[in-house]
Amino acid sequence: MASNAPAVHVAGQYVPAAGAPIIALRQVIKTYGEGATAFQALKGIDLDIAQGDFVAVMGASGSGKSTTMNILGCLDVPSGGTFVFKGVHVETLDRDQRALLRRKYLGFVFQGFNLLARTTALENVELPLLYRGDAKKERRALAMAALDKVGLADWWDHTPAELSGGQQQRVAIARAIVTSPSVLLADEPTGNLDSERSIEIMELLSGLNRDSGITVIMVTHEPDMAAFAHTIVHFKDGLVERVEAQHRPGETPDESPSRLREGLGEGSASSDSPTGTPLPQAGGES
């Protein structure tokens, strides 16, 4: 593990900090284009995300949150800096290695659902298992279990065209969790849904995070949806503006396990970054 998580000594034993980061970004830079037209989308991101956290990523468009999500989803590689996922330096992996990493550890939920058309819910959910090479019987069982988790077991033989938006997103979530991934990446999962459906989806994601221990990272524009998360990361101008621990009933504020690497940037290239103290009591109203 290339983790820089602080360790604590409990009864003389060395124990990694609770919620040692599953994801660690260090001085991540992403530049598009070259020369005079080059555009720096990320200007040095430092971010730790702990195992089991529920993170909401917020920020205006162009703030770098989508680029960061693409890097976290192993769909893109940083131009500079390091991205350590489960101890692996993702920036050193090639295209296929990253695909295998996605297959094994990541699940994706998109704003537009992105289900295969004319394909039943069951077959959509089975798709990641097909690429994983599971046998048919196993595929069926796991896919049905995933559909059951999202409450659509009875709808397994319906195609996306026969399902409502909320149902389609549930199928997409089932597809994302069917491989029991470590991390679920959701890109505005409620962006195309009405508020009632959105809350259902958020409750589903919260439940998965709580019960299955899946780390959820979600991009959202809506403070109401971000309120479901434990940690809110605010992006601005290609940098992490602040990391905000959600004060939730029965939890102490300090327990928010993901945090900005405060002070890490000092004396480095990102010394001009506004990585100041988190604004207290933003309450999700960004």
Next chain:
Amino acid sequence: MFGTTLLLALRSIARHKLRSFLTTLGIIIGVAAVVTMVTLGQATTAAVQKSIAALGTNILQIRPGQGFGRGGGGPRPPDFKADDPAAIRDQIAGVTAVAAQAGTTGTAIYEGANWSTTVNGTTNAYFQVQPWPLAEGRIFTPAEEAAGKSICIIGNTVNDNLYRGASPLGTRLRIAGISCDVIGLLSKRGQAGFGGDQDDVIIMPLKTVQRRFTGTTDLKLMLVGVDQAYSSAAVQSSIEDLLRERRNITGGKDDDFNIFDTAQISATLTQSTTLLTGIVTAVAAISLIVGGIGIMNIMLVSVTERTREIGIRLAIGAVANEVLMQFLVEAIALSMLGGLIGLVVAQLAILGLAPVMKVDFLFVPQINLIAFGISAVIGVVFGYFPARRAAALNPIDALRHE
């Protein structure tokens, strides 16, 4: 891994039936066209060869006059003399038999049925020159030939029309005013090369026909059988020299007779049918290539149309190779499916066209295999580029594609 790819590809084909059908249409037409053309070409060649074989191979037909397309005008060249056949038979090596022929036409009558037919006067050598066995009865005896007896051997068509297929042996029919005893029935021989019915004939001894009908001993046709061991061209040239001498044709004068080599006709006809088949096949092959380009175009369009799907697959964790394989397998499966349908269409087309073209239905395994193989190769070649493009897509861009 391959099972998965195959499953994904087949699912995708089954789910987009119209797209799949349109993709394969070019291949279906191409394969069907190639197989139909080549098969019908071969069937035609076979039919031509069969009717030439019916004429008798290695037979030289010698007629007065300059043959097709030459001469014309001037005095009519003389017929052959009565002793010309014997001269050819005795003086030229490689000749198995020479049959002289004299003929007329007339109406044959038997018990109220009548049938207009050809009367062919010839000698027993006629049956040596060419293989034409009797179905029943016997050929002439030398005594009958010498005496010019009124006997006849009838062809199958005549038998059908006068006797309704019953045995004619021992009966007596009247032909052009004379009566003759039927001593033989020829086996069925079929159509000649140029459409004439060879079975519509009554054969009588040469002397009988000359005496009763033509009134001359001159001959209008000689059939010369050539020994297989000899070159028919050499025999033909010897006969030409002999006849020029006997007919007093000297110096640079043209022959006033022509020698027709059936083997040569056979070769010429086969050559021209082969050439024709080749041209038609080339056209059909072009349509097969056009079909392949059609597959490539639709696959390329399909890659664009399915960009988002490819993005989903890549995000879910498909490696580039799996996407490439899926598209490639789809293209190959579609091409082979198109090939199979094309083969079925071709057999139906051949079944339908064979009677119209008066040829037999023919199944040529080679051309079916070749056409099917080409359709598979087209799938690989023309499926590869779209597949490679699909696999090279950036998952982020692909997912963002509207």
